[in-house]
Amino acid sequence: xxxxxxxxxxxxxxxxxxxxxxxxxxxxxxxxxxxxxxxxxxxxxxxxxxxxxxxxxxxxxxxxxxxxxxxxxxxxxxxxxxxxxxxxxxxxxxxxxxxxxxxxxxxxxxxxxxxxxxxxxxxxxxxxxxxxxxxxxxxxxxxxxxxxxxxxxxxxxxxxxxxxxxxxxxxxxxxxxxxxxxxxxxxxxxxxxxxxxxxxxxxxxxxxxxxxxxxxxxxxxxxxxxxxxxxxxxxxxxxxxxxxxxxxxxxxxxxxxxxxxxxxxxxxxxxxxxxxxxxxxxxxxxxxxxxxxxxxxxxxxxxxxxxxxxxxxxxxxxxxxxxxxxxxxxxxxxxxxxxxxxxxxxxxxxxxxxxxxxxxxxxxxxxxxxxxxxxxxxxxxxxxxxxxxxxxxxxxxxxxxxxxxxxxxxxxxxxxxxxxxxxx
Numbered sequence: 001x002x003x004x005x006x007x008x009x010x011x012x013x014x015x016x017x018x019x020x021x022x023x024x025x026x027x028x029x030x031x032x033x034x035x036x037x038x039x040x041x042x043x044x045x046x047x048x049x050x051x052x053x054x055x056x057x058x059x060x061x062x063x064x065x066x067x068x069x070x071x072x073x074x075x076x077x078x079x080x081x082x083x084x085x086x087x088x089x090x091x092x093x094x095x096x097x098x099x100x101x102x103x104x105x106x107x108x109x110x111x112x113x114x115x116x117x118x119x120x121x122x123x124x125x126x127x128x129x130x131x132x133x134x135x136x137x138x139x140x141x142x143x144x145x146x147x148x149x150x151x152x153x154x155x156x157x158x159x160x161x162x163x164x165x166x167x168x169x170x171x172x173x174x175x176x177x178x179x180x181x182x183x184x185x186x187x188x189x190x191x192x193x194x195x196x197x198x199x200x201x202x203x204x205x206x207x208x209x210x211x212x213x214x215x216x217x218x219x220x221x222x223x224x225x226x227x228x229x230x231x232x233x234x235x236x237x238x239x240x241x242x243x244x245x246x247x248x249x250x251x252x253x254x255x256x257x258x259x260x261x262x263x264x265x266x267x268x269x270x271x272x273x274x275x276x277x278x279x280x281x282x283x284x285x286x287x288x289x290x291x292x293x294x295x296x297x298x299x300x301x302x303x304x305x306x307x308x309x310x311x312x313x314x315x316x317x318x319x320x321x322x323x324x325x326x327x328x329x330x331x332x333x334x335x336x337x338x339x340x341x342x343x344x345x346x347x348x349x350x351x352x353x354x355x356x357x358x359x360x361x362x363x364x365x366x367x368x369x370x371x372x373x374x375x376x377x378x379x380x381x382x383x384x385x386x387x388x389x390x391x392x393x394x395x396x397x398x399x400x401x402x403x404x405x406x407x408x409x410x411x412x413x414x415x416x417x418x419x420x421x422x423x424x
Contacts, residue, residue: 001399001400001403002389002400003392003398004389004398004399004400005392006392006395007393007394007420007421009254010255011256011258012257013247013256013258015258015259015261015416016260016262017247017260018239018243018410019043019044020237020240020241020242021049021240022240022242023202023206023238024040024043024044025049025096025099026203027040027072027235027237028049028052028072028074029099030207031072031074031210032056032076032077033079033106033177033180033230034076034078034231035076035078035079035232036078037076038074038076038232038235039073039234039235040071040072040073040235041070041236041237042070042237043072043237044237044409045065046409046410046411047091047093047407047408047411048091048093048096048409051089051091051093052100055086055088055090059082059086059088059107059111060077060081060083061076061077061081061082062075079181081107081108081109083107083111084108084109086109088113088114089113089114089115091119092116092408093115094119094168094170094339095170097119097122098127098170098171098173101127102131102175102178103177104151105134105138105155106153106155106156106178107151107155108153109153110152111153113148114147114149120147120148122147122337122338123146124140124145124149124171125145126164126167126168129163130161130163130188131175134156134157134158134159134175135156135159136151136153136156136157137151156178156179156182156183157182157184158186158226159186159187160188160189161187161188161189162191163189164191165194166192166193166333167195168196168334169194169195169196172188172190173199176188176200176204176207177207179224180212182224182226185223185226186223186226187223188224189220189221194219195307195308195310195334196308196309197219197270198270198271198273198308199270201268201270202270210230210235211230211231212229212230213225213228239262240269240410241269241270241272241274242271242311242409243409244260244272245315246387246413248260248274248275248292249318249387251294252283252294252296252299253318253322253390253391254296254393254394257294257296258294259291259293260292261290261291262290263290263292264292265288270308270309272292273308273309274309274315277304281301281302281319281323282298282300283295299322300324300325301325301366301368302327302328303327304328304329305330305331306329306330310332310338310342313335313346314346314384314387315383315386315390317329317346317366317387318387318388318390318391320366320368321350321366321368326365326368328366331362331363332362335363338381339379339380339381339382339383339408340384342381343359343363343364345381345384347359347364349374349376349388350366353371353374353391354369354372354374370395373397374399376389376400378400378401378402378405380405381405382406382408382410384405385403386406
């Protein structure tokens with residue numbers, strides 16, 4: 001447990017955050033499928049990315065790492081998966097589970113992917129259905145639509161897959177990254193609306209950098225021509241916009257000014273637009289090509305659709321505690337299948353501090369008041385720990401249980417948060 005000590009003034013700081021988890025794991029998969037050696041620089045080294053790298057090594061695709069320089073060297077196999085059988089364990093890394101499931105259909109053998117108990121509760125059936133339509137044999141081992149997953153691979157045929165878009169964009173990213181290695185062209189049709197579209201933009205942009213183009217018809221259909229393969233490249237991972245959100249929130253909560261370097265107005269990461277939400281709450285926003293700055297001001301509550309950036313909703317909840325007026329968050333039902341049921345968790349922990357919070361199926365509403373001291377449950381969710389710690393910058397007696405869970409995506413988060421005290 002760690003207790004967060006309030007700051008005594010406005011935080012003014014220039015911050016660098018680690019490389020993007022989303023980009024690092026996408027780059028690892030894509031580089032593994034490429035022919036030849038790729039260098040991934042400014043990579044994130046965390047539990048989730050280590051799960052991915054370890055799994056690829058177990059499949060016979062050599063991944064060399066240098067944590068001191070934040071680099072991976074990936075010896076791509078041109079779509080070949082050397083191992084003919086493997087039992088992989090990915091913890092609670094959703095990207096690793098979904099991306100590897102799709103990739104392994106290109107192999108020739110029997111593979112099983114499992115995770116912790118929470119992972120065994122997170123649905124994957126829509127992805128398995130999509131892969132089946134493309135000719136793959138990938139099933140839920142216990143026939144409940146969740147991991148562990150068993151893949152009996154003999155290559156991917158290709159063709160048309162119709163996949164529901166309401167649960168996770170990662171299903172689509174998984175299919176897209178694997179599609180160039182199918183035997184025939186791949187058409188992916190979205191059934192209903194697609195959540196978290198900007199994560200799909202990230203996938204398509206990364207694929208293009210590795211040499212493969214995706215035709216995107218307004219997020220209704222996607223088309224990938226077979227035969228165009230990834231090329232080995234040197235790829236630099238952009239700083240993580242989700243990680244940056246916590247430091248933008250520090251500026252909002254303390255009334256200070258925080259500039260995050262390395263990520264700016266041209267980023268494809270949807271979570272960078274959290275600063276637009278803060279702007280709508282009263283903060284001042286400044287952008288450059290590779291930097292973004294937030295200056296705090298009087299905050300007011302908002303009514304906001306967060307469907308395109310659900311991973312910063314918990315950060316928003318922490319800021320909303322200090323706003324004038326209610327904040328209503330909508331259209332984030334898919335938060336219930338993340339590392340924990342994040343809607344329920346946010347509401348529970350706000351109430352633990354004496355804050356009035358109402359839970360809805362698709363989000364929640366917060367009515368601000370002075371928070372009481374509390375020991376915050378994290379539910380093994382890194383984002384619960386990182387976001388609710390921010391409240392402790394203004395409130396005495398806020399302690400975070402199991403702070404080590406931040407290792408999933410941001411191992412030295414609390415040290416960096418503490419380091420901001422020098423910017424008062």
